[in-house]
Amino acid sequence: MWLREVEATLLPPTAVGLGERLRLAGFVPDLPDVYCPRCGESVGPHEATMGGCPACRDAPMPWSRLVRVGAYDGMLAQAIKEAKLTAFRSLARDLGYLVGRRVADAMHEAGVDPRGAIIVPVPTSFVRRIVRGIDHTREMARGAASAMGCTVVVALERRHRPSQTRLTVKARARNVAGSMTRRHGVEISDVGPVVIIDDVKTTGATLREAWRALGGVGMERRWAAVGGVATLTRRRTGVPSI
Numbered sequence: 001m002w003l004r005e006v007e008a009t010l011l012p013p014t015a016v017g018l019g020e021r022l023r024l025a026g027f028v029p030d031l032p033d034v035y036c037p038r039c040g041e042s043v044g045p046h047e048a049t050m051g052g053c054p055a056c057r058d059a060p061m062p063w064s065r066l067v068r069v070g071a072y073d074g075m076l077a078q079a080i081k082e083a084k085l086t087a088f089r090s091l092a093r094d095l096g097y098l099v100g101r102r103v104a105d106a107m108h109e110a111g112v113d114p115r116g117a118i119i120v121p122v123p124t125s126f127v128r129r130i131v132r133g134i135d136h137t138r139e140m141a142r143g144a145a146s147a148m149g150c151t152v153v154v155a156l157e158r159r160h161r162p163s164q165t166r167l168t169v170k171a172r173a174r175n176v177a178g179s180m181t182r183r184h185g186v187e188i189s190d191v192g193p194v195v196i197i198d199d200v201k202t203t204g205a206t207l208r209e210a211w212r213a214l215g216g217v218g219m220e221r222r223w224a225a226v227g228g229v230a231t232l233t234r235r236r237t238g239v240p241s242i
Helices: 003-008 016-026 073-086 089-109 126-131 136-148 170-174 205-214 233-237
Strands: 063-072 117-122 157-160 180-182 194-201 222-229
Touching: 016 089, 016 170, 016 205, 063 073, 063 126, 063 170, 073 089, 073 126, 073 222, 089 136, 089 194, 089 222, 117 136, 126 205, 157 205, 180 205, 194 205, 205 222
Parallel strands: 063 222, 117 194, 194 222
Antiparallel strands: 157 180
């Protein structure tokens, strides 16, 4: 007990496991019925089905199912920012483990064995890996794979582009378009689900680009998984948020 008190006093918050930090903050991962299984946006009771919610039902999607840990807010948002910017690999892996647990639960409910899945991280550009000192999505993928008992395949590469932060929906799509390519010689199994994992989904432009670059996977096998979804107010107006 006294060692934990010393750690809490002398070491930064990231020295404490993510699960413990979230528990102490009163955070509970979202249940599937509080967000849309297609676009990941927060929804009200009975507002979404497996076919989507009012905001995304008529919009094309490059994946069949999206799983999230929670809304991008509070302690979860803080943890995601730290995983991306502080180079604490254990924190990124812990975040990925939480994502993997949610994906495994969703796959079990769908009658799919998560052990047969392939996890593909959204790629980080070389410049950002050098500046940040971490490829946080790759570490997340490793954490998710440990939770699911499956394999990570680093299948995508990314050319450097300006940050998506503060860009409009259309600008985000333009900024990321064509920035990713499939790595030469990387093979993806033709059986089992494929999960592209990222830290945050806002408009979905990054996940869309990742699926465009990966290609070659049947729609029924395509999953997307994120730590948080930055819920957009336009969902309430019926404007697609992906």
